[in-house]
Amino acid sequence: MSYQKPENLIFVPLSWTLPQAEYGGYTSCSGRGRGLTDQNLVEGTSLVLTDRHVCLRSKSTRMSAIDDKKPWWQEKTFEFSGHTLKMAMFKESSLGVSAYVWEPGVELCQYFHNEKVNFAGKKILELGSGTGIVGILAVLLGGDVTLTDRPRVLKQIEYNVAANIPSHSRHRAKVGTLVWGDDQFNYSTDFEVILGSDIVYSPIHFPALVKTLLHFCSVNTVIYLSSNLNARMGAENFHKEVLPKLFNCELVHSNKGNCIYKVTKECTDNAD
Structure with missing residues (x-):
């Protein structure tokens, strides 16, 4: 017809x-x-x-x-480190929890703001970017950032990258698919910083997440993980029991259950 x-x-x-x-x-x-x-x-x-x-x-x-x-859809505005972020959330596009800006992400951005973090010259990987709020701020703070998530989430990330990062800086923002436990081998392992906000939410995903972190983390890598230990199933056990067996874990910030951990690789023969 x-x-x-x-x-x-x-x-x-x-x-x-x-x-x-x-x-x-x-x-x-x-x-x-x-x-x-x-x-x-x-x-x-x-x-x-x-x-x-x-x-x-x-x-x-x-x-x-x-x-x-x-x-x-919905848009929320945030202010960090002198930058205004207008984050679009595609709430009726089958993205589920990925279509929200969650507290741990905001808390991590505020931490970077309070600590006056400068990512200039740093090669950064963000896992489970969601809306991309943390990775986008990292670009605005000078980083060369690869924002990753499952394929269906990438258009939301790309939209927010285009809306929030000036054209002259956009070459420092890359968006790509990274399914934990599967796609990590498609990326280089020379990232200096790894970011993850509210990615510790279900024990079923912990083995793949740990496998991915181990793949990317060298002795020179710093990981920032921001999690809500009170609201996410298994998050407290992950940060206090699972991760410390494989990494050096330091709690650097806590606010109303939202905890930020600075994680580095164990320098021992048992690190794997």
Whole structure:
């Protein structure tokens, strides 16, 4: 079956999300599509579904950029070390817990702020980046940062990188897939700093996480892990029992259950 494009109709592939399509500011519609709901079309705009596309029909042929109403996603603003971060969270895009800025991430950013950390010249790896808030701040603090997560989360990270890092610094931010226990061999092992915020949340993932940390950590590597020991299953055991058997672990900050550990490699023959 073929479709004839009516006047003032913009076709958006169903595989797109709104940040990719860059159409938006929405309030009402006549149908539903991926990422599009009754609450997110502009006044005077209707939505038509085909088997291949979401079609946005407007009074004019020009659609506004996503700036105003975003009920299907949320943006939060943070201030650290003189930088304003506007973090987008794609809450209706099947990202689950990855579509949130969690307290341990904010706590780690605040720690870098309080300690006046300067990452200039440092090669940094972030595990489980989620929204990318920690890795993005590390770039703004001078680091050469690789932000990683599962494939479905990468578009959210890329969006936030583009929104928060000036173009002249964006070459220091790389985004890639890293599934713990599987993909670590696709990356070099010369990272000087490894970051992880709220990545210790389920014992089922601990073996793969430990395997990944051991792969990347040398005697010259510093790992910063920020976890909520009260709210995450097994987090206290991981930091107090599991990790100290393999690494030197130092609690450098604690606030309302959110704990930041500075982790380095054991310099013994039993470190593996």
